[in-house]
Amino acid sequence: MAEQGEVRWLDDVEMNAWRGYRRMSIHLEAELARDLLASAGMSVSDYSVLSTLGRVREEQGVDASMRVSALARHLEWEQSRLSHQLRRMEERGLVVRCTDEGDRRGQRVSLTEPGWAAIVEAAPAHVADVRSRFTDRLTREQLIQLAAITDAVLCGLPAGAPD
Amino acid sequence: MAEQGEVRWLDDVEMNAWRGYRRMSIHLEAELARDLLASAGMSVSDYSVLSTLGRVREEQGVDASMRVSALARHLEWEQSRLSHQLRRMEERGLVVRCTDEGDRRGQRVSLTEPGWAAIVEAAPAHVADVRSRFTDRLTREQLIQLAAITDAVLCGLPAGAPD
C-alpha cells in the first residue's frame, strides 16, 4: 500500500509467481478436501493420520502402534493439533490410544479395523484425485522444477512427510 | 495403501513434487500467518480484505466502497465466509457496511480510517516477509517456472486475486 520509502514491492514476475502459487494452493486444498469428504467422509487431516498409521501397519504388522510424539514429528504438526485430532478420531472409532508402558508419560496410537478399512478404501480415489488435479497436469520437467522450488523455499527444514 | 489392482500410485518424481509442494504450502501458510499476527495483529484473511479495499481506495478516492459480492468474487471466497469475516472486522472497527441504495439486496463495504491505517502499517512488513520466505529464495527462472506450473494446475479458472 501507500509508498513508504524503502519498501521493495513485488515486481511483475514475482507477483505472478506469488499470486499463482496462492491461488493454486487455495483451490487445490479446497478441492481435495471436498472430494475426500464426499468420497470417503473424511478430512485431509484424517487422511494424513490414517495413511501414516497405515504405512506403519504395512511395515510392522497388524498390531503396529506409534508414539504420538513420533506421529506429530512425522506429520510436522503441533502436538496440540494432533491431540485434538486423535480424540475426534478415537470417538469415531478410527484409532485407539493407550499409554506407553515403556514411558508412561506418552501414548501409543494404532489403527482399529474400521480405521484400516477406511484408509484402504479412501486411498485409491484420493490418489486419483491428486493425479487429475495436480501431477497429471504437469510435465515431468515441471514436476522436477517444482521439487527444486519447494526445496529452495523450505531450505533445510528437518523434513517430515505430509500425506 | 494395499495394492488394489489398477491404481496408479505416484512414482518418485511425482511424489517428490507432491510432498514438496504440500510441505512448502503448509509451512509457508503457517509462518506468514504467525508473522502477520505478531507484527500487525491481524490474520491473513484480514489482510486480504483490507488490502483489496485499500487498492480500491487508492484508485477511487477516500470514500470508495465495494459490493460485498464483488469482493467475494475478487477474493474467490465463499459468500458466507466473507460475511462472517466482515462482521468480525466491522466489530473491530476496520470496515463498515451499508446497504446499497441502488440494489437494496446488497451491501457495500468500505474501509474506516483505522482500517486504512492498519493496512498501510501492515503491508511493508508483510511484503518483506513474503520476500524473505518465498520470492527471494528463488531465481528469476524459478519464479517464471512456478507461474507456468500454477497456471497449468489452475488451467483456465476464472481468475481472481488473493492478497
Added chain:
DNA sequence: ACGCGAAACATGATACGTCATGTATCCTGC
C-alpha cells in the same frame, strides 16, 4: 400489478487449528 424464482446476504451449528495452560511422568545432579 402480482406472483415467483433467483440473487444477495445473514445466521446458527459444527468442525478444525492455535494458543495458553494444566497434569503426570521422567531424568539428572546433588
Added chain:
DNA sequence: GCAGGATACATGACGTATCATGTTTCGCGT
C-alpha cells in the same frame, strides 16, 4: 533418593471455515 526442570500429552477458550438454512429484495412474465 529426592528436589527441580524437562518431556509428553490433554484440555479449554477462542478465532475461523463450511454447510445448511432463513430473510429480504429484484426482476420478469403474465
